[in-house]
Amino acid sequence: MTSQVSKTILRLEAEDVRALKDGINFKKNQEDGKCYIIYKGKDKIRACVNQCKHQGGLFIKDIEDMDGRTVRCTKHYWKLNVATMEYVNPPDSFMQDELEAVLSDIDGSLELVELNPPDPWTAEPREAQELHAGEIMVHNQTIYLIMSLMYLEKSGVNLTNINVVPFGVWQNVDEHLRFMILMDGVHPEMDTCLIVEYKGHMILNTVDCTRPNNGCLPHGVDVMMSDFAGGASGFPMTFHGGKYTESWKADFIKNERKKLLNYKTQLVKSLQPKIYCPFAGYFTEAHPSDRYIKETNSKNSAADLNESIRKSCPNILTWTPVPGSVLDLALALNDPSNRGVITEPPNGTKIYKDSWDFDLYLDELNASVSAEIFKYKSWIQYYYNWAGFKDYNLVIRVTETDDDFKPLKGGYDYLVDFLDLSFPAARPERDHAYEEIKNRVNVMRHVVLNGRLWDDLYIGFNNRMSRDPDVYHHKFWNHFQTELPLSAPDWDRFLQIACETDVPNESSNGCALS
Numbered sequence: 001m002t003s004q005v006s007k008t009i010l011r012l013e014a015e016d017v018r019a020l021k022d023g024i025n026f027k028k029n030q031e032d033g034k035c036y037i038i039y040k041g042k043d044k045i046r047a048c049v050n051q052c053k054h055q056g057g058l059f060i061k062d063i064e065d066m067d068g069r070t071v072r073c074t075k076h077y078w079k080l081n082v083a084t085m086e087y088v089n090p091p092d093s094f095m096q097d098e099l100e101a102v103l104s105d106i107d108g109s110l111e112l113v114e115l116n117p118p119d120p121w122t123a124e125p126r127e128a129q130e131l132h133a134g135e136i137m138v139h140n141q142t143i144y145l146i147m148s149l150m151y152l153e154k155s156g157v158n159l160t161n162i163n164v165v166p167f168g169v170w171q172n173v174d175e176h177l178r179f180m181i182l183m184d185g186v187h188p189e190m191d192t193c194l195i196v197e198y199k200g201h202m203i204l205n206t207v208d209c210t211r212p213n214n215g216c217l218p219h220g221v222d223v224m225m226s227d228f229a230g231g232a233s234g235f236p237m238t239f240h241g242g243k244y245t246e247s248w249k250a251d252f253i254k255n256e257r258k259k260l261l262n263y264k265t266q267l268v269k270s271l272q273p274k275i276y277c278p279f280a281g282y283f284t285e286a287h288p289s290d291r292y293i294k295e296t297n298s299k300n301s302a303a304d305l306n307e308s309i310r311k312s313c314p315n316i317l318t319w320t321p322v323p324g325s326v327l328d329l330a331l332a333l334n335d336p337s338n339r340g341v342i343t344e345p346p347n348g349t350k351i352y353k354d355s356w357d358f359d360l361y362l363d364e365l366n367a368s369v370s371a372e373i374f375k376y377k378s379w380i381q382y383y384y385n386w387a388g389f390k391d392y393n394l395v396i397r398v399t400e401t402d403d404d405f406k407p408l409k410g411g412y413d414y415l416v417d418f419l420d421l422s423f424p425a426a427r428p429e430r431d432h433a434y435e436e437i438k439n440r441v442n443v444m445r446h447v448v449l450n451g452r453l454w455d456d457l458y459i460g461f462n463n464r465m466s467r468d469p470d471v472y473h474h475k476f477w478n479h480f481q482t483e484l485p486l487s488a489p490d491w492d493r494f495l496q497i498a499c500e501t502d503v504p505n506e507s508s509n510g511c512a513l514s
């Protein structure tokens with residue numbers, strides 16, 4: 001494959017360079033309409049695309065910023081310090097991708113440069129060959145491979161034949177079939193998207209990827225598949241206190257779902273796939289103890305998104321897959337107006353699951369509650385030392401609760417000060433950020449015992465939180481959701497030490513759930 005080279009995406013002549021003011025400058029490339037931010041510092045010019053990492057919003061001047069270094073996103077108000085290229089809201093979170101700003105000694109011009117190709121799928125192109133009816137049948141379980149391989153084991157998924165492949169390079173399966181994995185621009189450590197190509201026909205799957213390949217994606221693919229629902233996070237349903245009233249949450253959810261629908265519609269419109277299929281998002285908060293989440297965490301439907309896409313781009317064939325339905329790609333490409341290319345399941349086919357074997361999961365979680373280690377209070381220090389997060393001015397209070405988030409009799413209730421990784425009995429006197437996190441005891445202890453990521457708590461709606469100030473601590477959550485050590489804490493060793501140094505606390509162990 002050809003290696004990447006640099007490409008000039010904006011050029012300012014010497015006169016325009018001299019006209020740049022100190023601090024923030026907004027510039028537009030008149031040829032392609034793309035917008036850029038140029039920051040003129042004392043001894044350095046920095047530049048980036050004017051596009052927010054969150055969901056691609058446009059930045060404008062931040063009127064609250066006295067230093068003239070910060071811009072504010074017009075969509076959800078993230079803030080970017082252009083002098084450092086760090087997002088300051090959310091704090092300690094992302095870096096903006098910086099463009100090379102090349103100032104010419106010869107003619108005084110300035111060129112903004114980016115890597116090329118940003119579109120590695122164009123390497124070694126293959127002519128699209130004619131497909132025969134029945135050659136590619138797309139089922140709703142066709143493609144679902146979007147996880148960080150490194151964390152598969154920790155996430156509890158047991159796979160045994162894993163091949164690690166580089167990003168952005170075609171992987172040949174056979175003479176006709178190949179695939180390429182692309183990185184997510186916002187969460188490169190976690191999310192990916194996938195292109196599968198068969199006989200020159202591409203299927204693009206962007207499910208659960210916030211900014212696949214940093215927003216640069218193939219146009220005119222044969223099939224594009226994506227998520228559609230929203231709501232796969234604890235925010236804001238698991239938050240309380242301050243602004244998090246029921247009506248604020250309801251308004252927020254409504255707006256967010258609407259924005260997601262528009263965002264997906266615009267993305268599909270700009271990429272112009274021949275067929276679009278929203279397929280990931282059919283989850284439900286099934287357990288009775290999660291009824292509050294189920295009732296309030298409303299989601300977009302695939303049918304709503306398809307309707308919005310059909311209105312905006314009637315030329316694109318939309319398909320809402322249900323269990324048992326199949327799309328014949330060859331027929332669909334030949335005649336997109338023919339709905340007969342889709343085989344629907346027989347009438348009366350059950351679409352949604354309506355009963356679950358909860359014990360399959362709960363037995364394992366509940367077994368953790370009475371684990372030996374929880375007899376010793378020193379498991380707390382041992383666990384957080386193993387986790388290795390510190391030098392951050394945040395104090396958390398963690399409370400073990402029952403399924404309804406009521407503090408559990410005999411459960412642990414403790415503070416962790418991450419500035420020096422201490423475990424004080426009361427909040428420190430100094431200024432500090434503070435979060436109270438109530439965790440269902442069975443999930444928390446299962447996470448602790450097995451060294452699992454805190455996704456089980458946060459994305460699983462298994463905690464309730466309040467924070468002061470109301471700030472998302474990306475650094476903290478990112479650590480506990482993606483950066484924990486790969487092997488679980490050595491609890492055998494802990495027990496050897498604890499037996500000699502700690503006094504067993506019988507009441508905190510075996511605080512079984514009712």
Ligand code: FES
Pocket residue numbers: 052053054055056057058073074075076077078
């Ligand atoms: S798109 Fe910028 S904050 Fe959401």
